[in-house]
Amino acid sequence: MHMNFTEADIAFQTEVRDWLKENLTPEIVAEAKVARNAFMSRERLLDWQKRLARKGWLCTNWPKEYGGPGWTPTQKYIFEMEMARVGAPGTSPFGPRMCAPVIMKYGNQAQKDKHLPPMLNSDLIWCQGYSEPGSGSDLASLKTRAVREGDFYIVNGTKIWTTTAHIADWIFCLVRTSSGGKPQDGISFLLIDMTTPGIKVEPIITSDGNRAGTHEVNQVFFTDVKVPVENRVGEENVAWTYAKYLLEFERGGSAYSPRLRSSFERLKRLVDATADGDKTLMRDNAWKEKLARTDIEIASLEMFELEFYSRLASGQNPGPWSSMIKLRGTEMMQQVQEYAVEAAAHYAMPFPVQRVPGANDEPIGPEGSDVLAPRYFNGRKMTIYGGSSEVQRGIMAKAILGL
Ligand SMILES: Cc1cc2nc3c(=O)[nH]c(=O)nc-3n(C[C@H](O)[C@H](O)[C@H](O)COP(=O)(O)OP(=O)(O)OC[C@H]3O[C@@H](n4cnc5c(N)ncnc54)[C@H](O)[C@@H]3O)c2cc1C
The missing domain is CATH 2.40.110.10 (Butyryl-CoA Dehydrogenase, subunit A, domain 2)
Incomplete structure (x- = not known):
């Protein structure tokens, strides 16, 4: 997708890139690279989150009155895109993106005073x-x-x-x-x-x-x-009402398309680096078709997510639209993971001896193939947690289509 950024957006993009050069340390990159899931060790996770928190970029969805950055949907998108582009690790969603909206809406002042600042500062x-x-x-x-x-x-x-x-x-x-x-x-x-x-x-x-x-x-x-x-x-x-409200944020709390886009770029590099006989898979018609279809589907999710985050920025609740985001985002992530394992073939297999940070065994195959299998297996969770795909379809049928 090609977006026309304003001068202010481009300045913001530069600010994010500069910040990343300073703060995304080689240690964080190394641990994120071999992580099979979104989560690093507690020590590393808190270090990374505290860096974001000091800049005011940890609780990016929070309203300004609670210490959020007050970004436009485009700024939020640029931020996520830049993070994904350099392989920056995610942050723990449970406090800032899930519990916080419930405390803000249904909690009392004492609960807000006690629990929101430590989330904003990544103390806990x-x-x-x-x-x-x-x-x-x-x-x-x-x-x-x-x-x-x-x-x-x-x-x-x-x-x-x-x-x-x-x-x-x-x-x-x-x-x-x-x-x-x-x-x-x-x-x-x-x-x-x-x-x-x-x-x-x-x-x-x-x-x-x-x-x-x-x-x-x-x-x-x-x-x-x-x-x-x-x-x-x-x-x-x-609390059933609060529980459902929280689930809307769990399902629509972060955009999938920036990370999907960067996984897709990695997939294309892998396909290009992998040969079937003497020709790279990139020249195979079946692969060209798969990649083109995935590219188009990511572009349509990008447009949908931008519209969704504009609604949130204008003060609307995520509502059942978050089920659509979750369903498409997770199913497409799994599709890209599956293609990557298919392209790397046997090079995706050595996951039982995969590297840990500091290990001195050399990986084999195209770059990054050693984590493809564990990430593929780990990624099966995405269409289960936060409500399975079947459950999301049920919500959409009822709440959006009125069936
Ligand atoms: C890796 C991972 C991390 C998780 N993290 C957390 C966490 O931090 N905190 C937490 O509280 N939970 C967490 N979960 C739990 C997750 O929310 C549940 O696994 C999920 O809601 C599905 O519930 P279940 O596993 O009991 O499966 P079940 O509800 O037993 O479902 C089994 C199958 O039946 C289908 N099914 C069930 N009901 C319907 C229906 N009404 N219509 C159509 N099909 C249906 C499901 O789609 C599924 O295929 C996590 C799960 C995973 C896998």
Whole structure:
């Protein structure tokens, strides 16, 4: 897509590029390059986020009144594009992009004062306690109980697939405070300090070859965990509304197309560097067709995302349109990952011995092929978390098409 940037946009682009030259250190690049998912070690993640925070570029979606940069949709797009172009790592979305909008809309002043500044400064890492065994798509059936005892809730139950719980300081949780009636009734939204006695975090090792220590998801167990009542956001028993509001930000909280575009550019380089017999795959008609179709689909997602972020900038909620963004963005990311594995063929295979930062074994095959298989396997998650593709289609059928 070719956009006509204004002079101010071009000046902003230069500012982002200059900042990246200073702040995207070789250590951060090295760790991001071999990471199989969006998450680096806690130390590196906080270092990277703090650099962004000092510049005021961590909580880019926040309104100005809360310390956000007040960017136009084009500036936001330029920022994401420049980050993707140089392979800058992502940031943890759970506090700034998911919990913060709920606190801003439904939290009280004390909660805003306590929790928003540490998110803005990247002092803490958050995680999300929504899913439970048996309560994923059917989230409203969740069973983790919070029973009121004086000024505390006593929480018992378990959350599963909790991304980065092992490095998180706080978790926001949906808990059941009342039974009977519809499952959507009787749910409350609690903010829980992960150091509270009674919380146990166990790793779940996934198919991308992650080992304990470098893993991504966990199961979190709560046994008689005492949570102050003041940590409840909004009213008791009515948090289903807040939960759905948060999911809109989870699904539409960041643009997919800039990272897709840079993955696509890498794919093209890989296809060009790979030969079938004596001709590069780039000269193969089937590959030309695949690449052309993907290019067009990314361009249409770019246009849709720009329109979507203009709506957000004008104060509208993401609404069910976030399901469209999530569905197209994640399915296309998976498509590009799949093409990359297909192009690299056997060079994509050596993932069990893939490099870790500082390792001295030489990778084989075209540049970057050693992480293709683990990224492909890790990428299967994208059409599951935040609500599976089937669930997104259900929302769109109901809320957009009125079926
Ligand atoms: C890597 C990863 C990270 C995650 N991180 C987090 C996290 O940090 N915090 C958190 O709370 N959760 C997290 N999740 C959980 C995620 O939100 C759930 O996995 C997801 O909502 C699906 O729930 P489930 O796994 O129970 O599958 P199920 O709900 O059992 O679904 C199984 C299958 O049935 C289909 N299905 C279910 N209901 C419907 C329907 N109504 N219509 C059509 N098809 C349907 C689904 O599409 C799916 O194919 C993560 C998941 C993954 C894989």
